[in-house]
Amino acid sequence: MSNSFSTPENLDPEAGFTHNPSIGQAANELRTAAGEKAREFVHAAENKATEFKERASARAQHLRDSANDQWEDTRVRARELHVTAEDYIRQNPTKCVVSALALGFLAGLIVRR
16 A cells, blocks of 8 residues: 655655746735835825834923923922012011920920930
8 A cells, every 4th residue: 555645756845836827826816915014004004103203202391392392380389489488488487486495396396205
């Protein structure tokens, strides 16, 4: 009994197939179409990535500008508060010293417990 799978002719992947030009042509067309679709997919993915990057950059710049504006407003308010506090202390030095002593005394009592 002879095994038809063990002969060298049967190990050839193209053995038993006829070379029909239409099949080969169809395979080449299919390969070409698949390559074009793959290139279109890559191009579309690159466009989406670029669009996402641009949107993210714009949003990051907007947030950065907003944070800088808020920081500058905070700095201005802190300077105004500092000037106002200095003016009050200069106008009422006795009241401020007595208040500071009272707060220090209360803080000392709280820490001691």
